[in-house]
Amino acid sequence: MTNIAEIFSRDPATHTESDIDEIIKICRDAREKFIASPGKKKGSAATKAAPKLTAKQQKLSGLDLDLKL
């Protein structure tokens, strides 16, 4: 198993494609664990798509208001 600290401690000029892929994989794995952790499940604020605005929200967006829709 690669030690990510070792990759980070190296001059980036020496990084191979597999080093970069390893870093990305470790980060993505950590995200999956974070999402799966208690109180942090898919569908919460940290997941992908922003919802479509409803008709009412569309009207509100034109008003002089700041809303987190």
Place this chain on the structure above:
Amino acid sequence: MLEPLPNNSVRDGQQWAWDATSITMAQTCPTYYKYKLIYGYRPKNTSIHLIFGQHYATALEHFYKYRAAGASIEDATRRVVRETLADTWGLTFDHAAKTRFSLIRSIVWYLAEFGDESESAVKTHHLADGKPAVELSFSFEMEEDIFLCGHLDRVVNYSDSLFVMDQKTTGGTIGTYFFDQFNPDNQMSQYSLAGKMIFHTPIKGVIIDGAQIAVNFTRFERGFTHRTQEQLDEWWRSALNTIRLTQHYMQIGEFPMNATACGNYGGCDFRNVCASSPRLREMKLKSDFIQQVWDPIERR
């Protein structure tokens, strides 16, 4: 004797090219504006929050640029990770949560969450010539010899409307109060105004992707800040008044202190300078600060 730092946006002793940052400097405190823009002083140690935020925003901006040029999500991700590692090599991240690793993690997590536009309601807007609306520079005349300049990283379509997209990082939990700070806000008003000027069509406002940077995770929240045409008109008048007043200060060579701003955001960088006797200030500036020009025309 302090010497003004050469700046392309200053001609014949007057700033002619303005951006939201320099307007904010002038509104914050004329003395702050003098030290920061005219003399170009900044603390020797750049804030870690600034460094982190700049590298984070640059990586995401480049990701969308590479995607627009045809790179796959995987390739674009690899490129920005590699670039960010190279750009941050040798930098000191003297902070518990904002580290070189958490910067890379935050970029990868953001792209995992928002990078695939096919699954998102937010999509990069395309200009009439088919080019993606990324890295757009703008400049327009507010009145004779006063230009407003700036750059939009990305303009997106969301729910059949156009929005400017921006990213912000914070150490705290992101809630309503986090997004409240962007209205009123010069940068967001300028973005909304510029979007309208560039596209000749209403821009609803700015979508702000906030990222909470913690030691072991990065959490994202997407928020909106809207501007009505009346608000933009008001901002325009207010900005012009600030600029005219600042030009007056430059003409007379006097930059009054706004002592009510000294404690803002944990304390002004120049607080110790202003707190000292006037004859000692030059020495303090030269010993505790470095000079680096802030030029609104320059692409960052």
